Amino acid sequence: MAVPILPGKTEQWRKFINELNGSRHDDYVASRKKLDVHERTFFQQTPMGDLVIVTLEGEEPEKAFIDFGAGTDEFTKWFVQQVREIHGFDLRNPPEGPMPELVVDSEVLVTAMHTA
DSSP states (O other), X not given: OEEEOOTTOXXXXXXXXXXXXXXXXHHHHHHHHHHTEXXXXXXXXXXXXXXXXXXXXXXXXXXXXXXXXXXXXXXHHHHHHHHXXXXXXXXXXXXXXXXXXXXXXXXXXXXXXXXX
């Protein structure tokens, strides 16, 4: 999913990521193992503003997304607060609408829906 970074929040996002790669890395890894997903995050600068592109790979990534938002441990509370401040939405009440749809994969043939 592509998630915009609110204007003026990129430096806070970088500090957040530094903590995920540093002092909170073990908690981050344990959280994703508990959810049975592999998460990868990419940073993308665009003319419309900075974006974060997050991938969740696993058997049930949508369920993992929902389950994570419902967590009550210290790490989850901290993570949810950071996302609220940096991206402007609450993981406990994710934005409405469908999750991203996989339409092409270099390893697997994906049947994509076409609309005209």
